[in-house]
Amino acid sequence: MKQPIQLDELLERVSGNIEFINLMMDTFYNSCEERLSTMEREFEAHNYDELADRAHQLKGIVGNLSIKEAVGILKKLHEEARLKNDKQIKKLLLKLRQSIDKAHQFYLTDPIFKK
Numbered sequence: 822m823k824q825p826i827q828l829d830e831l832l833e834r835v836s837g838n839i840e841f842i843n844l845m846m847d848t849f850y851n852s853c854e855e856r857l858s859t860m861e862r863e864f865e866a867h868n869y870d871e872l873a874d875r876a877h878q879l880k881g882i883v884g885n886l887s888i889k890e891a892v893g894i895l896k897k898l899h900e901e902a903r904l905k906n907d908k909q910i911k912k913l914l915l916k917l918r919q920s921i922d923k924a925h926q927f928y929l930t931d932p933i934f935k936k
Contacts, residue, residue, distance in 0.1 A: 857914075880899065
């Protein structure tokens with residue numbers, strides 16, 4: 822099974838600085854619920870351009886954290902928001918939450934991240 826966070830890539834990106842990884846992850850997860858809720862509200866309000874922009878921004882963040890599955894989901898979400906495809910957007914928002922939750926659990930339990 823693939824790791825939800827690509828550790829080799831992440832460690833290379835930060836020159837092996839675990840403390841910096843922990844800081845980045847904690848910062849991300851402290852704001853994550855608000856980000857996801859905002860995207861869901863944008864969808865419910867049919868603010869597709871805003872949703873597409875938020876998906877694009879979040880894609881960069883999770884990419885820097887090497888959460889690969891979420892990157893792919895956000896890329897699709899960005900595209901579907903531009904197309905105003907409600908059915909796909911709804912599915913992708915759910916998949917995004919699940920992917921980020923899976924990565925968060927990995928972060929909380931993998932021994933490499935212990936402080």
